[in-house]
Amino acid sequence: MRGQITGGEGPRLRAGQSAQDWAATIRRLDPSLIRGISDDGLTAMLSETRIQHLRRPKDILRQGEPAEWGYLILAGRIEVSYLDINGNRVLAHLASPGEVLGEVEQFSGRACAASCTTLADTTVMLFDAALILRHVPADLLLRNFAGIFHDRLTRDNRQHSVAMFYGAEDRVRMHLLSMTSLEEPCIRLRQSELAGFAGCSRQTVNKTLSQLRHEGTVEMGRGEICVLNRARLQGTRPGGEQIVLEDGFSAGPIAVPPTELMPKA
Numbered sequence: 001m002r003g004q005i006t007g008g009e010g011p012r013l014r015a016g017q018s019a020q021d022w023a024a025t026i027r028r029l030d031p032s033l034i035r036g037i038s039d040d041g042l043t044a045m046l047s048e049t050r051i052q053h054l055r056r057p058k059d060i061l062r063q064g065e066p067a068e069w070g071y072l073i074l075a076g077r078i079e080v081s082y083l084d085i086n087g088n089r090v091l092a093h094l095a096s097p098g099e100v101l102g103e104v105e106q107f108s109g110r111a112c113a114a115s116c117t118t119l120a121d122t123t124v125m126l127f128d129a130a131l132i133l134r135h136v137p138a139d140l141l142l143r144n145f146a147g148i149f150h151d152r153l154t155r156d157n158r159q160h161s162v163a164m165f166y167g168a169e170d171r172v173r174m175h176l177l178s179m180t181s182l183e184e185p186c187i188r189l190r191q192s193e194l195a196g197f198a199g200c201s202r203q204t205v206n207k208t209l210s211q212l213r214h215e216g217t218v219e220m221g222r223g224e225i226c227v228l229n230r231a232r233l234q235g236t237r238p239g240g241e242q243i244v245l246e247d248g249f250s251a252g253p254i255a256v257p258p259t260e261l262m263p264k265a
Helices: 019-029 039-048 103-108 129-135 138-165 168-179 191-198 202-215 230-234
Strands: 050-054 058-061 070-075 078-083 089-095 115-118 122-127 186-188 218-221 224-227
Touching: 019 039, 019 070, 039 129, 070 103, 089 191, 103 129, 103 138, 129 138, 168 191, 168 202, 168 224, 168 230, 191 202, 202 218
Parallel strands: none
Antiparallel strands: 050 122, 058 115, 070 122, 078 089, 078 115, 186 224, 218 224
16 A cells, blocks of 8 residues: 555554655654655655554565665664674664665665664655655755765764773663653663673673662663663763763664674673
């Protein structure tokens, strides 16, 4: 079905939304790939696309395989992971609403550089290169791609900084700060997943979370972590230093290399 959710009703987006409703949602998210698209162009693009709601986790892109579609996240999150030649799996990024995945493979024709798995209750808009080229002017698209690549370079630089200068417990705190906000203080995340993003053992995550819960900084439920006191979470570094996130850090968690390459936790 074009312009309709398939597979069920999402947490924020109702099934059967009109093209105007979808356009308003996309304008609010302001996705980098189509930033600056005209109202007419957006309406026309929505009339040709397909929107899916995925209740259960699903692999939508697989490393080393062709990308049939690109995906614009409208709700929920998508886990990006990389498998190296030795079989080590790295959680590289947790993509959030407004981000796009698979666009590089769509335009380059190359196989997927990483695997992408939706978390539960994720809604995506499917696109291919031809659809984007029909509705986004070439000069605008070039500028948008440059912006996407710049953001990813910045993220890589932060990744190296985090890996070199922060201990394991600090990395856990940083990712909790980056994955939550005052408006959305809770995140559905398993401890093993948080350990993957922080580049440390699950035991270190469990120890850090237990300490933070004892302090009243976080609260934990079944598969969910809620930050109760962001100021305390930022101010818990040894020596009294605060954890200060750079502008843009909250756009998503930044994975660090596998634990073998990290300073000992």
